[in-house]
Amino acid sequence: MCAAQPEGSSQKIAGLSSEEAKRRLSEYGYNEVEERRRSVFLTVAKKFWGITPWMLEVTIALTWLLHKYVDTYVVAGLLLFNAALSLFEERRADSAVTALKQRLHIQARVKRDGEWVSLPAREVVPGDVIRLRAGDVVPADVKIVEGKLDADQSALTGESLTVSKTVDDSVYSGTIVKRGEVTCIVTATGAKTYFGRTVELVQLAKPKLHMEEVTASVVRWLLLMVALLLALGLGVSYARGVNLAQILPLTVVLLVSAIPVALPSMFNISMAVGSLELSRKGVLVTRLSASEDAATMNVLCADKTGTLTKNRLSIAEIISLNGFKEDEVAIFGALASNEADKDPIDLAFLSYVKQTSNSLGEHKILEFTPFDPTTRMTQALVSLGGDEFRVYKGAVEAVLELCHSPPSERSEVERRVQTLTEKGYRVLAVARGAEGVGYTLAGIAALSDELREDSPRLVNELSELGVSVKMLTGDALPVAQEVARKLNLTGPVEKMSALRSRGDENEYAQIVEGFHSM
Structure with missing residues (x-):
């Protein structure tokens, strides 16, 4: 301690x-x-x-x-x-x-x-x-x-x-x-x-084991066939006057022959081999039948954040305004960011600048103010070539208010923000200026949770195999719809309450339990 x-x-x-x-x-x-x-x-x-x-x-x-x-x-x-x-x-x-x-x-x-x-x-x-x-x-x-x-x-x-x-x-x-x-x-x-x-x-x-369902189905059909043969044999024996007690041992032998005694062992051996192969690939199987359950699934429920996506924000689009360039908007946003804070929005701007211009050039941050919930913005005092200016990054409404944007500019920006929001993007505004001079709206940036590189391919492969992929998320509906569009996922949007009321809820429970065991 x-x-x-x-x-x-x-x-x-x-x-x-x-x-x-x-x-x-x-x-x-x-x-x-x-x-x-x-x-x-x-x-x-x-x-x-x-x-x-x-x-x-x-x-x-x-x-x-x-x-x-x-x-x-x-x-x-x-x-x-x-x-x-x-x-x-x-x-x-x-x-x-x-x-x-x-x-x-x-x-x-x-x-x-x-x-x-x-x-x-x-x-x-x-x-x-x-x-x-x-x-x-x-x-x-x-x-x-x-x-x-x-x-x-x-x-x-x-x-x-x-x-x-x-x-x-x-x-x-x-x-x-x-x-x-x-x-x-x-x-x-x-x-x-x-x-x-x-x-x-x-x-x-409490899912039903698929192996037991298959075994029970096989046994039912075999017993039905044996029962028909026994009925036929008993009928012929009775017609010929044969004592039925004499053919009782034969009847028991036929019943025993209808039971595939080696089938369960073959199932267990195959699942054990499958679990061993999965363990070599870094998959831990905690229940022997879990791999078999996953292999026979027809619906895959996948979490959106961190599974289909990287759980990491990235800049999807930048719209520059008032004569500024897109890379300038990105640099201003990055200057109003602090990598040490590990804020996902700050990291998105910094990552974008590193990927496009590799550095912030000769800009020197003199003072940084982290995100303030009351102002809904971050800001920084920056020096460049002897000149000092401030950059702001934050909610569009707050930045528009800071810049005292005229009604015409405000309505145009709000229209573009509405379009991006309907696509599921998180939109921020960036401004540049100085005290006593005023601030100018430099542009807006659309951010989204980036898809994993392999997600579209895997979803497509599962669809070709006949597996229906369902995306689970507590995120906003437009965000979920945009991710679904990128993954080519079709079908209705369902709430959890609706799923609980459906008759096939057990089908989903089996999937959850199957992957919970892996």
Whole structure:
């Protein structure tokens, strides 16, 4: 346990005592979503329960009654082999997942007994006072009591842009702090957090195994054929006056022959080989049938942000105004940016300038003011060749107000902004000028979350294979529609509530569970 002493008035905010924290830990439990783990006995017993094991168990009973002990031992061996192979693969995957979780273990700065200490995030309890700064992953649902920050909530909402949070605002577990420093009080931990409830929904999914459906279908058809043959044989025997008791052993043999005892073993072996091949490519399979579930899917639900896109803003278009050039607009926007803040909009302008002009030339930043939620702009005082001027970057309305743009220019800019917004772009304005002289609107820039280079190709390949791709996002509708257009995704837009009311919800649950296991 290492001490950490943040500066500021946060020292006045009292934290929990060690005794109170221990009491709350026993009341609320650890700050983690408890995995639904079965006991070893139930895990082993489950391998002998289901359509496939029942089929083999019936075969064992019938061959034993017919005194075909060799067949009994062979089928029993197959049953044990199936169970052992499945258990071995899943245990190996569990060990890998456990090791991975230990490596991803995070710490939290917590105030205990009046001192700031660093504790494992799982030991945080409701009521704890914690300190968050740039780069931290929020360990629990918290309420800000001091300071302000910009948070990346893309893992929860799909929104690529950061969200500003200040006193009395809530910040959810799993959010990443991009800028700022705050003192917070923990309001919820573990499964009670916003993120924890989402994880529990995935754990509740109980998909049907495709392998068992195929096996059951094969067995049904074989039993139907055998039943027809038995009916025909019994009818002929009865017509000839043969004692039916004499052909009972033959009847049992025919029933046993209808059970494909080696089929489950072949399925398990093929899935084990598939899991091994996937592991060589860096894919961790935690459930033996997960790869088979993924291979037989007909609908792929893919998250937009970070999966289909890079979760990184980039400049898609620049419109220069009032005699300025596009590269000048980009440079002004980059000058009003600070790479150290890791703000996605700032990084987009800086990256664009590096890719186009490679540098900011002889511009020298004398003073930089980060984004202010009240003005909705960032600004910088710049020196070039002995002359000083200011550059502004921010919301279009705020920059237009700063420049005192005439009605004609304002209406033209608003028309262009509306067009870009309908395409799903985030639009910012850039201005240049000096105090006492006035400011001139240099241009507007359209930003978007850039697609991954391989996304269009993969979506097209999946479509050719007959897999329907559905994009999941909590982003604004125009943004989602523009990404769908670029990916050539067609079909209606559906809300989650509508999906829950549909009869094929289980189809989607199977997909979620299948990929959750990989």
